[in-house]
Amino acid sequence: MATKTSLSAVFLFSFIAILFAIPIQAQVPTNQTFKFINQGELGGGIVEYHATYRVIQTNSHTFYTHPFGLCFYNTTPDSYILAIRAGVPKDEVRWVWDANRNHPVREKATLSLGREGNLVLGEADGTVVWQTNTANKGVTGIKLLGNGNLVLHDKNGRFIWQSFDYPTDTLLLGQSVTTNGRNKLVSRKSDTDGSDGPYSIVLDHTGFTMYLNDTGQRLIYGGWTGTDYGSTVTFDFDIMDGFDDGIAYELVLNVNQDINAPPPPPPQSHRHLLQVRPIGNAHQINLNKLNYNATYTFLRLGSDGNLKAYTYYDKVRNMKWEESFAFFSSYFIRECALPSKCGSYGYCSRGMCVGCPSPKGLLGWSKGCAAPKLGQCKSGAKASYYKVADVEHFLSPYLDGGDGPMKVGECRAKCDKDCKCLGFFYREDTSKCVLAPLLGTLIKDVNTSVGYIKYSK
Incomplete structure (x- = not known):
């Protein structure tokens, strides 16, 4: 029979052996x-x-x-x-x-x-x-x-x-968003308030999509939608031959980096909003070409909702961070499609804020231009509207023109029933209807889109 002393010795030996078997984590010196x-x-x-x-x-x-x-x-x-x-x-x-x-x-x-x-x-x-x-x-x-x-x-x-x-509103070169981790950029509220703002760009199975959430619901206003880019999008640049044997730098988003994932179809970014330059292929989105070194560049979702890149350019005396790409710009997506372009409300044409719609007609635009204040809403009660001709809402291109076909009276009735609806936009050529929970910038459209804005008489 084993003695108590021998049992204790065996136990002690086993305990020490277990301690030595446990790996000790290295520490900071x-x-x-x-x-x-x-x-x-x-x-x-x-x-x-x-x-x-x-x-x-x-x-x-x-x-x-x-x-x-x-x-x-x-x-x-x-x-x-x-x-x-x-x-x-x-x-x-x-x-x-x-x-x-x-x-x-x-x-x-x-x-x-x-x-x-x-x-x-x-x-x-x-x-x-x-x-x-x-x-x-x-x-x-x-x-x-x-x-x-x-x-x-x-x-x-x-x-x-x-x-x-853990990106916030910015990607540096080589930095990614991923569906397996941080999958989005979120804007600041303002220059003085760095907390989360209303704009975001999110990577998920619907693409790399820009959202505005200022009403309790996410509204699409940009990005590369309708395509699955896999689990990762990385901001980077490509080097290529430029003019006079120089080197050009192309700012890009590298997409679909899943090892076993099949390549998605080319980006479908509602091309009627785009200029003629190509936007890339199944594996890459081309943003802009630079004729100078792009080594120090970052991509930022700004507090105004625009997605911009800035590149360090040392050939100037000051303000060396030069804007090198903008999603809403004269060369990519029309500037008037940015919801904040003309503040909380305004009429935009060719990148300029040219008017402030009102029940009395189109007035001169100023920063004080705002949508009408509405009285207490009663769902289903017939509301008053004033008409704004030749305008398109920023949501329209991302909703395939809206719901329908339907008659303009049916579109109006849908807005009457929805207390969150501030107005509706009706395409007379396709009989499609877009309800607007947020107005923002109204885009001049010479086609057949008409806006009807709720107001209190």
Whole structure:
């Protein structure tokens, strides 16, 4: 019979063996850990959103790889965003990634990386506002790479976490949106308010689609719809031969990167909205061609809902971030199709705001132009409308012209029954009807589309 002592020895030996069998996760070396306090001198220069900023630098890390740097910035006092900047102050600083855009922190907030490998942003009182959730996952270091990607890596250089997986409103070159992770870009509310705005561009099985959600429902207003692009869309550029043996750079979206997925058909982006230049093929969407280096370029969904690219162009004295692509522009999709082009309401022709529709006719446009204020709605009650000739709603091209065919009276009755309907648009050539829960910019259409706008007499 075994003695108690021998049993204890066997148990102790087994316990020690189990401990040695459990792999020990590597940790961040002590000299690479840090705690940065958000206080001290603020930087100046030409800064996007008229922001002030504070460069993040510790004894062990500079967090700067030209032209990218890690900073705190604010557009309103004592309200800071942890962000990556692109550019240097003398040329112009742009903000290309935000960590905590919906939850700003205050002075003396802390950014810290401990031995366990979790990058944490907290308030001065210790409240955690944002973190990478990488504790005890083998992180041994942190780097800001030359492409603007902030990474936490293991001892073999493998990325445990990267900012490229969490885009906000911007894609840097080589950065993607994916259906298996962050599948969208979301605009800011405004230059002074960096929280989530009403515009988004989303990758899903319906394509890469631009939405406006200002009424409680998502309204399509752009993008590349009607096609499945697979699980990934990546912003990048191609190099090709240019004029006089020069090099040209084509800004592109690389699509359908699933290994086993069949290629989708060519993009169907309602070509009657497009100019004559091609927009790409099944694997690529061509955005714009540049005759200068496109290495430092980012793609941004702006607070106005337009999707634009900006490229660093060092041949000019100032404002070196040049607009190098715009979805709504003279060369891609007509500018009047941007819902915000003429503010909350306005009549747009050839890219210009030319009038403010009213029950008294077309008045001169100004920023104060607004849709009529309506009284209390009673579903089914006959509403009053005023007519605006030769206009199209921004929704129409993405709804195949609307519902129908139906008579104009039936279209009107549908709007009467819907308290969210602010007006309707009727195509007399096809007898199709579009109800408008949001008006925005009305597009001049010389064909046979007529708008009927609700108002209170």
